[in-house]
Amino acid sequence: MSFSITTTEPQETVFSANDVKVYYGKFLALKGISIDIFKNSVTAFIGPSGCGKSTLLRCFNRLNDLIENFHLEGKIVYHHQNLYDPQVDPVEVRRRIGMVFQKPNPFPKSIYDNVAFGARINGYKGDMDELVEKSLRSAALWDEVKDKLKESGLALSGGQQQRLCIARAIAVQPDAILMDEPCSALDPISTLRVEELIHQLKERYSIIIVTHNMQQASRVADMTAFFNVEPTDKGGRMGYLVEYDRTEVIFQTPKQQATQEYVSGRFG
Amino acid sequence: MPESIPETANSTLTSGNLHRSLSPRTLFNEVMTALAFLCGALALIPLLAVLSYVAIQGFSSLNFSVFTELPPPPMSQGGGFGNAIAGTLIMVGIAAAIAVPVGVLAAIYLTEFSDPHTVRWIRFATNVLSGVPSIIAGVFAYGIVVLTFVGLKWGSYSPIAGGVALAVLMLPIIVRTTDESLQLVPSEMRQAAVGLGATKFQTVWGVVLPAALPAIVTGTTLAVARASGETAPLIFTALFSPFWPQIWPPQQFIAPTASLAVLVYNFAIVPFKNQQQLAWAASLILVLMVLLTSIISRWAIRQRS
Known part of the structure; x- marks a missing residue:
C-alpha cells in the first residue's frame, strides 16, 4: 500500500535571505526579512497591499536595481553566492532567475520572437525552433499557437499572453521563476490554467509567487509566507515577515494572531 | 434608517417626460x-x-522636360529644373544622414540613460532650437561651413553647407518625436527584457527601439518634409546654380547648388511667364516629394510588422 504525503523534511534551499532590509532613500520599506526558499517547490508571498511582498520578490533577481535610490542591506544567498555582493553582475543574476509580471507584457513582436528573444540575447546556440516549441509546450500554449507563430504576441488573449510570458521566461532555461501576481489580470479559467501550469513547472523550477488571492496560495503553494505592514513613526509604511511555514499550517493552524485574522478574511 | 433621496428630485426623474426639449443646456x-x-x-x-x-x-505647366532640362535664361521658352530636384535630394540626404543618427541617439540618451536634471536642460535646449527661425540656421551654417571652406580655399557655397543648415533644422524635430515615442514605450517592456537578462543595449536595441520605430519614422518624415521646403537657410549656404550638381571630383561638389525651394523663390518673383510657370511646377513637385516620402516610409513600416 502506498500513498503520497507532503514531506516536511528540510529540502535543499535555493535562496536564503538573511536579515534583508530594503530602503528607498532613507525610508525603510522592509525590515529584517530572513527566509529560506526551497528547491522545486512553490513558495507563496501573501499579505495586504503595501506590505512589501513584491519588493522582496524583486530583490531575488535584482530587478529593484532599476529603481532610483533603492538600497538593500543584508544578504540574499543564492547557491552559496550573495546576490548583492559588489562583484555580482545583475545581468547574470537575471539570466538564471526568470520573472513573470502582474500584467501580461509580451513584446510587440511575433509569438516566435517573443520566446526566442531571451535565448538569442543570451547567445543560445542550439536549434531555436526546437527551443521555442519546447518552451511553448512547457507553458501549455503550443497547441493554441502552433499555426500562428508569426503573428504578434499582442493578438493573443490575456491568459494566452501570460502563458506566452511564462514560455518566454522558461526559454532562457532559468533555475528559478519569480511570479508577481501572475493571475491578477486574468479571468478565472485562464487563472486555473496558469495554476495547473505552476504545478507542472515546479518539477523543474523553484517558484516564488506573490498573490493577493488566498485561495490561489492554498491551491498552488507548498510554503507560504505572510507579510504585514505597520506604520512607522515618520509617517511611512514598513513591511515585515509575520509567519512562514508550510501552506496548510499557515491556513489551518497559524501561530500568529495576525495570520489567523488575515487568512480568515477578517482584515486586509 | 439611511437618509432618503430628496423627494422632489426623485419625482421629476420618474414622472417627467423623456422627449428632447429646448432647455438652455440642450x-x-x-x-x-x-x-x-x-x-x-x-x-x-x-x-x-x-x-x-x-x-x-x-x-x-508640368511636362517631362522639367525633370531633365536645366532652368532657362529669361525670355526663353521651355526648360526645366532637373538640377534643382537633384540638389534638393542631395542636400536633404546629407541633412538626414547627419540629423537622423544624432537625433535618434540623443533621444535614446534622454529617455534611457541620463538623469532627470540633465534631461530637463537638454529638452529645454531642443525646444528652443525648434523655435529658432530657419534663417539663423542658415547664418550658422554659413559661419561654420561656408567660411571654413573659403578659408581652406576649397570653394565657398556648397551642398554640404546646405545640408548642415537643414540638419540643424531637422535635429530638434527628430529628437522631440523620438523622445516622445520612446517615453510612450511602457516600462513593463523594459522590465520584461531586463528580467530576461538583457543588457541595457539589448533592451534598447531589441525591444524599445522596435516598439517606437513607427513613431520615429513619422518624426523623421516630418523633419524631411520641413527641411525640403526650407528656402532661407539655403540662400546663405548653397545659393543657386543653373547647372547640374557635380558629385565627382570632390572639388566640383563644393559649388553653388540649385534647390527646388530657392528655384521657386527666384522664379516666382521675376516678370517672365515661363519662369513663373516653372515655379508653380516646382512647387507641385516639392509637395509631391514630401507626400511620396511619407507614403514610402509608412509602407516600409507596414511591411516590417
Whole structure:
C-alpha cells in the first residue's frame, strides 16, 4: 500500500535571505526579512497591499536595481553566492532567475520572437525552433499557437499572453521563476490554467509567487509566507515577515494572531 | 434608517417626460457642437485651397522636360529644373544622414540613460532650437561651413553647407518625436527584457527601439518634409546654380547648388511667364516629394510588422 504525503523534511534551499532590509532613500520599506526558499517547490508571498511582498520578490533577481535610490542591506544567498555582493553582475543574476509580471507584457513582436528573444540575447546556440516549441509546450500554449507563430504576441488573449510570458521566461532555461501576481489580470479559467501550469513547472523550477488571492496560495503553494505592514513613526509604511511555514499550517493552524485574522478574511 | 433621496428630485426623474426639449443646456450643447464643426471647416479651407491651387497651377505647366532640362535664361521658352530636384535630394540626404543618427541617439540618451536634471536642460535646449527661425540656421551654417571652406580655399557655397543648415533644422524635430515615442514605450517592456537578462543595449536595441520605430519614422518624415521646403537657410549656404550638381571630383561638389525651394523663390518673383510657370511646377513637385516620402516610409513600416 502506498500513498503520497507532503514531506516536511528540510529540502535543499535555493535562496536564503538573511536579515534583508530594503530602503528607498532613507525610508525603510522592509525590515529584517530572513527566509529560506526551497528547491522545486512553490513558495507563496501573501499579505495586504503595501506590505512589501513584491519588493522582496524583486530583490531575488535584482530587478529593484532599476529603481532610483533603492538600497538593500543584508544578504540574499543564492547557491552559496550573495546576490548583492559588489562583484555580482545583475545581468547574470537575471539570466538564471526568470520573472513573470502582474500584467501580461509580451513584446510587440511575433509569438516566435517573443520566446526566442531571451535565448538569442543570451547567445543560445542550439536549434531555436526546437527551443521555442519546447518552451511553448512547457507553458501549455503550443497547441493554441502552433499555426500562428508569426503573428504578434499582442493578438493573443490575456491568459494566452501570460502563458506566452511564462514560455518566454522558461526559454532562457532559468533555475528559478519569480511570479508577481501572475493571475491578477486574468479571468478565472485562464487563472486555473496558469495554476495547473505552476504545478507542472515546479518539477523543474523553484517558484516564488506573490498573490493577493488566498485561495490561489492554498491551491498552488507548498510554503507560504505572510507579510504585514505597520506604520512607522515618520509617517511611512514598513513591511515585515509575520509567519512562514508550510501552506496548510499557515491556513489551518497559524501561530500568529495576525495570520489567523488575515487568512480568515477578517482584515486586509 | 439611511437618509432618503430628496423627494422632489426623485419625482421629476420618474414622472417627467423623456422627449428632447429646448432647455438652455440642450441649446448650449447644440450651439457649441455647431461652432466646433464650423471651426473645423474653417481650418480645412486654407489647407485645401493651397493644395488645390498648387495642384491646378502646377499640373498645367508640368511636362517631362522639367525633370531633365536645366532652368532657362529669361525670355526663353521651355526648360526645366532637373538640377534643382537633384540638389534638393542631395542636400536633404546629407541633412538626414547627419540629423537622423544624432537625433535618434540623443533621444535614446534622454529617455534611457541620463538623469532627470540633465534631461530637463537638454529638452529645454531642443525646444528652443525648434523655435529658432530657419534663417539663423542658415547664418550658422554659413559661419561654420561656408567660411571654413573659403578659408581652406576649397570653394565657398556648397551642398554640404546646405545640408548642415537643414540638419540643424531637422535635429530638434527628430529628437522631440523620438523622445516622445520612446517615453510612450511602457516600462513593463523594459522590465520584461531586463528580467530576461538583457543588457541595457539589448533592451534598447531589441525591444524599445522596435516598439517606437513607427513613431520615429513619422518624426523623421516630418523633419524631411520641413527641411525640403526650407528656402532661407539655403540662400546663405548653397545659393543657386543653373547647372547640374557635380558629385565627382570632390572639388566640383563644393559649388553653388540649385534647390527646388530657392528655384521657386527666384522664379516666382521675376516678370517672365515661363519662369513663373516653372515655379508653380516646382512647387507641385516639392509637395509631391514630401507626400511620396511619407507614403514610402509608412509602407516600409507596414511591411516590417
